[in-house]
Amino acid sequence: MSKSVARLKSMKKLAEKIDHSSTLRTNIPAGMAAAGPPLGPMLGQRNINIAAFCKDFNEKTSNIKQGIPLPTRVRVNADRSYQLVINQPPASYFLKQAAGVNRGAMEPVKETCGKITLKHLYEIAKIKSQDAALDWKPLKEICTMLIATARTCGIEVVKELDAKDYEEFLNERKSIVEEQKRLLQEKREAKMLRTA
Known part of the structure; x- marks a missing residue:
């Protein structure tokens, strides 16, 4: 006992x-x-x-x-x-800031919402390497992870970026974003009418 x-x-x-x-x-x-x-x-x-x-x-x-x-x-x-x-801000925040966009693409496979250079990507990777979760990962793996994140946001990673060309791209993009917002608002209003 x-x-x-x-x-x-x-x-x-x-x-x-x-x-x-x-x-x-x-x-x-x-x-x-x-x-x-x-x-x-x-x-x-x-x-x-x-x-x-x-x-x-x-x-x-x-x-x-x-x-x-x-x-x-x-x-x-x-x-x-x-x-x-x-921790440091999310990778998507840094990528959108570097690309100069407020929101990612609605359909990342079909559209590009912004572009960043490899230099931008490397600088973001250096910042993200300070996070405890990524402390042990080599910078190359963090860069690979960031490329995948950029792809899901609709951000294209390029070697070089011309400022004038990119400004034109962003101006064209504004009209596309406004059209997408208008379509979303119409869908919301139509849904509200169906439920009322």
């Missing part, structure tokens, strides 16, 4: 050592963490002091341009404390 009791106690100690903490993975705009949805409810579910978290996050990101999306990982401990890991 005493052996089984001792065994139960040792099993109980093992069970107490299991980490039941949760990890929150989300993108939060730099300097704009607020208690409202969607961030507030996510933090509340994990019993994190929302006001303290928002203050902490905004202080840590005060040196970054406000509104830039930052992939954030929050590991919650049993005592309601947390570890905050803030």
Whole structure:
């Protein structure tokens, strides 16, 4: 009987050592963490002091341009404390910034929304290599990953880019984007009429 009791106690100690903490993975705009949805409810579910978290996050990101999306990982401990890991902005953000576009292509296989040079790609890869998840990857693999991401956004990677030609391309692209927005709005309105 005493052996089984001792065994139960040792099993109980093992069970107490299991980490039941949760990890929150989300993108939060730099300097704009607020208690409202969607961030507030996510933090509340994990019993994190929302006001303290928002203050902490905004202080840590005060040196970054406000509104830039930052992939954030929050590991919650049993005592309601947390570890905050803030990564570099997503690759798609950097690629769109380098291409000078606000949004990716609606149909990336059929259309090109922007272009970047290999130099742009290399500079973005150097920045992304600072992320903990990509810390161990060689720069060549990060560049390959970025080329794939650019392709899914509809951004073409070229060796050289002429400024005048690219400006003409972007001006043509504006009219295409406006037409796409108009078609989307018509579809939304038609859907609302069907459901009304």
